[in-house]
Amino acid sequence: MTEILAPTFIPLDIELLGDAEGRVVVLSEGGERMDKGARRINRLTRGALARLIASDAFAKAEVGDAMEVAWPTGMAAEAVQVVRIDRKMGLNEARKVGGAIGKAARGKDVLVLAGSLRHTAEIALGAMLRAYDFTDHKTPGDDAAKTGSLTFAVANAEVMKAQEAGLTAVAEGVFFARDLVNEPANVLTTTEFAARLQALEALGLQVEVLDEPELEKLGMGALLGVGQGSESPSKVVVMQWNGGVKGAAPLALVGKGVVFDTGGISIKPAAGMEDMTMDMGGAGTVAGVMKTLALRNAPANVVGLVGLVENMPDGRAQRPGDVVRSMKGDTIEVINTDAEGRxxxxxxLWYAQERFKPAAMVDLATLTGAVVIGLGHENAGVFSNDDAFCKAFLKAAEHEGEGAWRMPLGKGYADQLKxxxxxxxxxxxRPGGAVTAAEFLRRFVKGETPWAHLDIAGVALRSDDTPLAPKGATGWFVRSLDRLVRDGWEG
Incomplete structure (x- = not known):
């Protein structure tokens, strides 16, 4: 597990700024206005801070942009970083400011002069999220032992200290999801994935692992068909968090966990296939949400279910043209073995409804390339049978700054699946591929169950840095689904 650079909150002592080591961060909106911490640093650096803030380059900077004075005169710090802010900025801009801090924070001691700035908690969260660095498979360097620290000097230290655990719980869940998605498939087999989820029992989750004999008894022929060509056994893992009203129907989160996807007999092209380690991104997100809920002791009932399989070409592998029977009882003609996630x-999905009778249900999957063509890497596709539930999720995603765009459903699309x-x-x-995939899933949702399908194929893994994550796994929608639970869709 990648270590969290958790924040601490302290009162500001301007007399100690000259002795602060590592990096000192000043948050400025430009102009001549400076708080007392910035004024002290400006005196120590003999006006260097004021000159930077008055520069044309800083005047043109956007919120979240950062500049620095390296090895400043009069201070022990190796750098003073100045991050552009707007005192009226919203939550997403505040997280971006934190991201600028976190990008340079890992392995450093960082002191942020936040004062009485609003949204300090979101700045701290942004810094934690951006400080993520997946190094499990890299040979440690000379500075590997130094994890650094993240300290915020604030006017309301006691108030902020009360928020520390909640902020860290969210970051822990995001990091857990990112770590799972970033792991190579020879490490994160279905068995290893299940073991990591079982370890969450230490946090108070109830975790069950259903192995192939149990899945056969349940009639999960669709799931088992996907994994029958792999040496890794197929599994379903059930994680329950019962922190709400006893007996109340839970929110069900269902994740696609294809630990590696070759495409099966309908094999994918070699170029880019190495990224198919991320095809368990939906299951990783579900796992991250469940960890966050447990860490923050959420007053909610939520069940997370993930189907873990590996899609490999083998003498026993499923073929195009095969017909399998689902747990629901429907027969499915497998036209393409690379459309395995559905x-x-x-x-x-059917098992979740039969066993738990959920109040609402969300499934997450890196399901289609078509959604990437349609929405790129800025938004996930959202499909739903319930306007109120969909609106609640979209509101949560907007609050957390995780792009989500509602897509259509309809009989015309469903007819393409005859x-x-x-x-x-x-x-x-080919036409409407992301929508027909969602229509296929809707077939396995009981009519009375509010349901949303999140196609995260374009957002689960990025080839570029984002304000809150380095390139690689993003942990997209861990925060949004945690927010959905906070806002009341817990059953």
């Missing part, structure tokens, strides 16, 4: 989700030999086929052709 087969996994179909059985786990099969000549079975009840349904698993692909509906």
């Amino acid at each position: 087969l996994v989700l179909a059985d786990v 099969s000549r030999v079975a009840d349904v086929k698993n692909v509906g052709g």
Whole structure:
């Protein structure tokens, strides 16, 4: 588990600023206005801070942009970092400011002069999230032992200290999801994935692992068909958090956990296949949410279910043209073995409803390339059968700054899935590919259950840095789903 650079909050003592080591961060909106901490640093540096803030370059900077004075005269610090702010900035801008701090924070001792600035908690969260660095498979360097520290000098230290645990709980969940997605498939097998989820029992979650014999008894032929060509056994892991009203129906979170996707017999091109270690991104997000809920002792009932499989070409592998029977009882003609995630989700969705009778249900999956074509890497596709539930999720995602865009559903799309030999086929052709995939999943949602399908194929893994994450896994929607629970969709 990547270590969290957790924040601490202290009162500001301007007399100690000259002796502060590592990095000292000043938050400024430009102009001549300076708080007492900034004024002290300006005196120590003989006006260097004021000159930077008055520069044309800083005047043109946007909120979250950072500049620095290296090895400033009069201070022990190795750098004074100045981050552009707007005192009227919103939550997402505050997180971006934190991201600028966190980008340079890992392995450093960082002191942030936040004073009485609003949204300090969001700045701290942004710094924690951006300080993430997945180094599990890199040979340690000379400075590997130094993790650094993140300290905020604030006017209301006691108030902020009360928020420390909640902020860290969110970051822990995001980091857990990122670590899972970043792991190579030879490390994160279905068995190892299940073991990491079982370890969450130490936090108070109830965790069960259903192995292949149990899945066969349940009739999960769709899920089992995907993994039958792999040496890694298929599994379903159930994680329960019962922190709400006893007996109240839970919110169900269902994740696609394809630990590696070759495409099966419908094998993918070699170029880019190495990124298919992220095809368990939906399951990783579900795991991250469940960890956050447990760490913050959420007053809610939530169950997380993930289907763990590996899609490999083998003498026993599923073939195009095969017909499998789902747990629901529907038969499915497998047109393309690379459209495997929906087969996994179909059985786990049905099992979640049969066993838990959830108040609402969300599934997450790196499901289609089509959603990436449509929405790029800034938004995930959102499909839902319930306007109120969808609106609640979109509100939570907007609050957390995680892009989400509602997509359509409809009978015309569902008609593309008609099969000549079975009840349904698993692909509906190229047109509307993300929508037909969602329509396939809707077939396995009972009519009375509010449901949202989140296609995160474009956002789960990024090839570029973002304000809150280095390139690689993002942990997208851990925060949004935690927010959804906070806002009342806990059952």
